[in-house]
Amino acid sequence: MGQCYGKTIPTTDNDNDLPTTIVTVAGQQHQHPQSPLQSSTATTTVKNTPARSSSPWASPYPHGLSSPLPTGVSPSPARSSTPGRRFFKRPFPPPSPAKHIKASLARRFGHPKQPREGPIPEDGTAIEPELQSLDKIFGYNKNFGAKYELGKEIGRGHFGHTCHAKGKKGELKDQALAVKIISKVKMTTAISIEDVRREVKILRALSGHKHLIHFYDACEDANNVYIVMELCEGGELLDRILSRGGRYTEADAKLIIVQILSVVAFCHLQGVVHRDLKPENFLFMSKSEDADMKLIDFGLSDFIRPEERLNDIVGSAYYVAPEVLHRSYSLEADIWSIGVISYILLCGSRPFWARSESGIFRAVLRADPNFDDIPWPSVSLEAKDFVKRLLNKDYRKRMSAAQALTHPWLSSESPPIPLDILIFKLVKSYLHASPFKRAALKALSKAVTENELIYLRAQFMLLEPNKDGCVSLDNFRTALLRNATDAMKESRVPDILNAMAPLSYRKMDFEEFCAxxxxxxxxxxxxxxxxxGSTAFEFFEQEGNRTVSVEELARELNVGPTAHSILKDWIRSDGKLSLLGYTKFLHGVTLRSSNTRH
Structure with missing residues (x-):
């Protein structure tokens, strides 16, 4: 599973800008000269417990930032399963080679002895794994050997390996399969056990998408957990990029990106964030050039609700989103990773590069991708705009996966547009907004570009409007149930629809849906x-602008008297919002929600 757990310790590297994260990393790291694409950072899983005010540790954030959150908002605590303080003695290694290079080095030098894993208590003495009372019984089928015949190994990670297999009986008889074998001996913490349970649960919950690896079965015995999946024989996307000299043509890149966006939009609709999207985690079904891709490896994935924020720092350094490093993120973190993959496909290098993980993190937080060097001058404006709208450091400004499929750059592919979970979140906010805010949004919707209307029309039609051209809560319910998996129907749909209860008593035409x-x-x-913004304000002046007091505006924005001096600048002498006030009012106050997973 390639994971490591640790606590952020305030030590600095040569960048003198971002502290080095201190962790225990399982496995030997090989170091040698690397080209920007012939390397891939090992998956990093750092589950932090934020320091309290009395902690002796310095801030684990870049120089000058005492916290990634706005003033007045405290960092959320880590998940309840996060271990307490742990002290680790070795610094993060530099980015490790890609899988195929790792394999060649292992063949050349042999497999090094792996260091012993396990939690380290505060006094520094090691705990023998056999002394830990860990429940390693998963409740999976115990008859793996009777149902499947194992073949040769096809891949290896620290926590286990993947083998060819063949079904012995039933529907899978004589079918070629892949089996991921996870060693129970190496499950030395409660977190590592929970990660396996969650991976299987997610694979079971997600089903029915052509670009998602198909899960068949989970088994166990005294030594291992066996995850049985379909076999992909076409290799990784990373290998195909390298075989093409490091980049794709725009036409070929579109075919890849449409598949990625399609499966990620499906996962997001089901309430799953992948958290480790990278070329190594997309496999081709066959060696054919036009073979379908499959998304794999949900070992770092998690379930998430529309309003929820996660705080585990997980993923792979080159592909990690800024808000993940700030420990407050949601589905948009996957969109950033897709932006990095898109950048690589189009130009053959990574948008954020450094020789140390702390250097990569610093670049992700502060640097802008380069769109000036070759081959970017010859790349279409639409393609560059597409990548830029995925790699926006403000997660709220990124397109969703479903929305990205309607971008003009992909219009030539005419991809099917899936139902977007984002519209449920936005419509819910609109229904709970004040009449004044709804009027401002209605004016804004009249000024949007045709490109934005393509996405909105597609989503409206997926709701299957009634004969009168309107939608009600029943339309939202039907669309969600039609596109949801069984697991989603049980666990997510009721909560989402309950939050949209005001729509039970009214209907919404296309114009209001856009707003x-x-x-x-x-x-x-x-x-x-x-x-x-200027055009929208003209509509607002005609239909929605009215006299508003500073106190009322403060209530609308849910801010206190300390903000009154700022809000006064938004109101004209006639007591109505100015153009500045209108655009600021739409934007709202940028205090993050405190609804972060505990």
Whole structure:
């Protein structure tokens, strides 16, 4: 599973900008000169317990930032399963080689002895794994040997390996399969055990998408857990990128990106965030050039609700989103990773590069991708705009996966547009907004570009409007149930629909749906935002602008008297919102929600 757990300790590296994270990493790391694409950072899983005010440890964030959160908002505690303070003695190694290079080095030098794993208590003395009372009984089938015949090994990680297999009986008889074998001996913490349970649970919950690895079975015996899946024989996306000299043509890149966006949109609709999207985790079904891709490896994935924020720092350094490093993130973190993959496909190098993990993190937090060097001058403006809208450091301004499929750059592919979980979140917020805020959003929706309307029309039609051209809560319910897996129907759908209860008593035509499902933040990312905002304000002046007091505005934005001096600048002498006030009012106050997983 390639994971490591640790606590952030305030030590600095040569960058003198971001502290080095101190962890225990299982496995030997080989170091040798690397090209930007012929290397891939090992998956990093750092589950932190935030320091309390009395902690002796310095801030684990970049120089000058005492916290990644806005003033007045405390960092959320880590998950309850996070271990207490642990002290580790070795610094993060530099980025490790890619899988195929690791394998060649292992063949050349032999497999090094693996260091012993396990939790380290505060006094520094090691705990023997056999002394830990860990429940390693998963409740999976115990008859693996009777059902499947194992073949040769096809891949290896620290926690286990993957083998060819063949079904012995039943529907899978004589079918070629892949079996991921996870050693119970190496499950030395409660977290590592829970990770296996969650991976199997997610694989069981997700089903029915052509670009998602198909899960068949989970078995166990005294020594191992066996995850039985379909066999992909075409190799990794990373290998194909390298075989093409490091980059794809725009036409070929589109075919890859459409598949990635399609499966990720499906996962997001089911309430699953992958958290480790990278070329190594997309496999081709066959060696054919036009073979379908499959998304694999849900070992770091998790379930998440629409309003929830996660705080585990997990993923692979080159592909990790800024908000993950800030320990407050949601589905948008996957979109950032897709942006990194898209950048690589189009130019053959990574947008954020450094020789140490702390250096990569610093680049992710502070550097901008380079769109000036070759081959970017010859790349279409639409392609560059597409990548930039995925790699926006403000997660609220990124397109969703479903929305990205409607981007003009991908229009030639005419991809099917899936139902977007984002519209449920936005419509819910609109329904609970004040009449004044809804009027402001209605004016904004009248000024959006045709490109944005393509996405909104597609989502509206997926709700299957009634004969009168309107949608109600029943339309949202039917669309969600039609696209949800059984697991999603049981665990997520009721909560989502309950939050949209105000729609039970009314209907919504397309014009109002546009106002409800539009994102001010995403529009602000467009080059034409100033024109859109100005046009929207003209509509607002005609239909929605009215006299408003500073006190009422403060209540609308849920801020206290300390903000009154700022809000006064938003109101004209006639007591109505100015253009500045209108755009600021749409944007709202940027205090993050405290709804972070505990």
């Amino acid at each position: 409800a499902a539009i994102s001010t933040y995403q529009l602000e990312a467009l080059d034409t935002w100033e024109q859109i």
